[in-house]
Amino acid sequence: MWRKIAGLAFAGLVLASLASSGAFADRCVTKTADGDMVNPLSGGGQPGQLCSCGSDCFCETWTPDSTEYCLKEALVGGKARLERRFVFLNVPAGTQYLSYTGRKGGTESFSFLFNIDTICSSAPNLPCASFNLYSAIPGATINSTTPVSNTVALGLTTTSPTNIYVLVRDDGPNTNDTNLDQVFLDYMAIETDPCPVGP
Numbered sequence: 001m002w003r004k005i006a007g008l009a010f011a012g013l014v015l016a017s018l019a020s021s022g023a024f025a026d027r028c029v030t031k032t033a034d035g036d037m038v039n040p041l042s043g044g045g046q047p048g049q050l051c052s053c054g055s056d057c058f059c060e061t062w063t064p065d066s067t068e069y070c071l072k073e074a075l076v077g078g079k080a081r082l083e084r085r086f087v088f089l090n091v092p093a094g095t096q097y098l099s100y101t102g103r104k105g106g107t108e109s110f111s112f113l114f115n116i117d118t119i120c121s122s123a124p125n126l127p128c129a130s131f132n133l134y135s136a137i138p139g140a141t142i143n144s145t146t147p148v149s150n151t152v153a154l155g156l157t158t159t160s161p162t163n164i165y166v167l168v169r170d171d172g173p174n175t176n177d178t179n180l181d182q183v184f185l186d187y188m189a190i191e192t193d194p195c196p197v198g199p
Helices: 118-122
Strands: 003-005 008-010 015-018 027-032 034-037 069-072 072-077 079-081 083-091 094-102 112-116 135-142 148-158 161-172 182-193
Touching: 027 083, 034 072, 072 094, 072 112, 072 148, 083 182, 112 148, 135 148, 148 182, 161 182
Parallel strands: none
Antiparallel strands: 003 008, 008 015, 015 027, 027 182, 034 083, 069 182, 072 079, 083 161, 094 148, 094 182, 112 135, 112 161
8 A cells, every 4th residue: 555645655675655746656766675696697606795895785775875776796607797686665656767876886898787577577576596687777887987867767667566587697608707796886766657645
């Protein structure tokens, strides 16, 4: 059940309403409930690691406060790889967007991309262990050593509350790079337009 009180709406783990002006309706904001490392699309082994360069709590992505959640590649078959899945639970029905702030480390040669599993997200009762279902989110890239903030459309409109799965990965799966690159996430959330108004 959704309810909206004094500009705030609550459901699932963390949900708030963003007041907009002009032609934009209010948007709900759903923050990640948890996440896990997954086997890289290109092979097995270590898919990545948390790094000591920043916080190891995914909760640091809840607020854009410059306290960053840091992820680092690991070697898989002699190649540097990183894939990190984030789960957004009970995202309300509507047109979905990804909002994020992040940066890559100072010596990184690759960018980091955001992907979405639209099959599991639109049909949440399906098993979501097949990571080849993920597709790139257009325009969702971290390619700068200074913080980048962006909000991009997921190309997904849902008709009922559902779970959405987002994958953060490096963009060099077919290279022999061995440098263990890092990505720093300050904020990440799913925005839903319009925000439902409950009783």
